[in-house]
Amino acid sequence: MLKHAGNKLESNSKMIAVAIVAGVVLLLVASYMLIRPQAFGTGSLYVHRIVNTFSYYLLKKKPHFYYLEMEKNGKDMRVKAGEVLDINYRDEFVIKSVGSDDLSGKYTSATIEGAGENTNHIGVLFRGIDMVNAIMQSDAMAKGRQTVDVYKIAVYYLKEKIAVVPIRVVITPQDWLRLAKDSSNVAVQIEYLKKASAQNSEDVGVRKILAGIYLRQNRIEEAASVYADILRIKPDDALAIKELARCDLQLGKLEQAIEILLKLVQNQPQDAEAYAMLGLAFSSKQSWNKAMEYYSRSIRIDPDNHPARLLLADVYEKAGKTSAAIEQYRYVIKHSPDALAGWRALGTLYLRHQQYAQAVDCYKQVVKLQPGDAAAYANLATAYAGLGKSKDEMEHLQKAVALRPDEPVIRFNLAAAFEKRNRTDEAVREYLQVLKKNPDDA
Known part of the structure; x- marks a missing residue:
């Protein structure tokens, strides 16, 4: 009991x-x-x-995991079990605490796997840009992917892992562009920009930057390919059309350049640059009448397009329209803030037509505007020789050689002038200088 x-x-x-x-x-x-x-x-x-x-x-x-209490970009947030934390390069975040049955949090911790040392990361500030850069500079990212699951937040009770919260790092085309700008290595820049383009099939801006780099590297075919891709996205992009036409002109694809430029001026009949490019294309084909037509249209729209006037004048010369060429050269000399090109071109025209006195006047203006122009002094010498002014010829040849002592053509002309005057020793000296620079001329 x-x-x-x-x-x-x-x-x-x-x-x-x-x-x-x-x-x-x-x-x-x-x-x-x-x-x-x-x-x-x-x-x-x-x-x-x-x-x-x-x-x-x-x-x-064992405690159950419910959520992570976090702060992201200055705002409190909660990532629950089964959810994913999205991070881009602008983000900053901190894990503040773990929500679990361990109410005090004494025995729970959180570690970001893939972020270095596996330690308790509660209270540690993380930057999205560091994660993005680390992924982009590694082999972790497959081509064309916009998100990468490299990082994970592992939640521990004592030493036992009780939960995992995935971190989805978002890679944007702007990230590749940012890295390209930060790099001084052109090959690296191109690689990053190609990845940015592949990731966004409709991004015109990145492609224009890539095409520009190709042009600066004289990789014309690759630049043309990128501009063609831009026009696939935006067929009416006038800048891309003209850049593609420039590439085609450099590659000798004249008909292709003409075709796309004609379509452009049909849609934009006031585009003076496009007409000038058509003038250049027809000039390259030696279609002088067509070249004159399109250069003339260009300067009617933009009378201050002095380079186009110079090209029109050159076409007039080649077509035998000397007076029209002289008129354009004199217009440039009178109206352009930089008359040097006009004087030089007009002097060359007069020299070619054996109008030596007029050539002398033009080249005097050239050396007045550009005293170090050795070619202008050499051409003055030729003009003086045509006028029979031997002393002036020698004076200007010697001046040209003094300005460009390593220029074999000028030295050869001086040697020939010495030889013509029976100044044999001086002629031999100059010929030897020419052979020293160009041994193959022996």
Whole structure:
């Protein structure tokens, strides 16, 4: 009887102890709910959390993971179990705490796997740009992908991993462009820009930058290919049309250049540059009448396009219209802020037509505007020779050689002038200088 009573008392004591522990746990949970009610959610989630917390504290079960309490770009946020954290290069974030049945957080930690040392990263600031750059400069990113799952947030209870929150790092075309701008290596720039283009099949801006780099590297065919791709995206892009036409002209694809430029002026009849380019294309074909037509249209639209006038004058010369050429050269000399090109071209015309006095006048203007122009002094010498002014010829040849002592053509002309005057020693000296520079001329 006494033994039975003792067993009953012991059983009652255990029940009381369990009840006390349960009460303490419930009190803790209730207190936590009052302090941070958002941690538990509503309705059935309350019940679920209470049961799990009871199991953790009373039955010593492993805690359940519910969310990460975080701050991203200065704003609080929560990433729940089963969700993904999206990060781009502008983002900054901190893991503030782990939401689990371990209410105090004493035994839980969070580690960003792939971010270096595996340690507790709660409270550590992370920058998206560091993650983006590390991925882009590694082999982790497959071609064409815009997101990469390299990083993960591992949640630990003591030393046991209880959850994983994936980090999805978003790579944009602007990231490749940013890295291209930061690099001084042209090959690296091209590689990054190609990746940016591949990632965004409709991005015209990145492609124009890439095409520009190809042009600066004299990789004309590759530039043309990129401009053709731009026109696939934006068929009416006038700048791309003209750049593609320039590439075609350099590559000798004259008919192709003419075709796309004619379509352009049909849609944009006031585009003076396009007409000038058509003039250049027909000039390259030696279609002088067509070249004159399109250069003339260009300067009617833009009378101050002096380079186009010079090209028109050159076409007039080649077509035998000397007076028209002279008229254009004189217009440039009179109206252009830089008359040098006009004087030089007009002097060459007069020299070619053996109008030596007029050539002298023109080249005097050239050396007045550009005193170091050795070619102008050499041409003055030729004009003086045509006028029979031997002393002036020698004076200007020697001046040209003094300005360009390494120019074999000028030295050869001086040697010939010495030889014509029976100044053999001086002629030999100059011929030897020519052979020293060009041994193959022997």
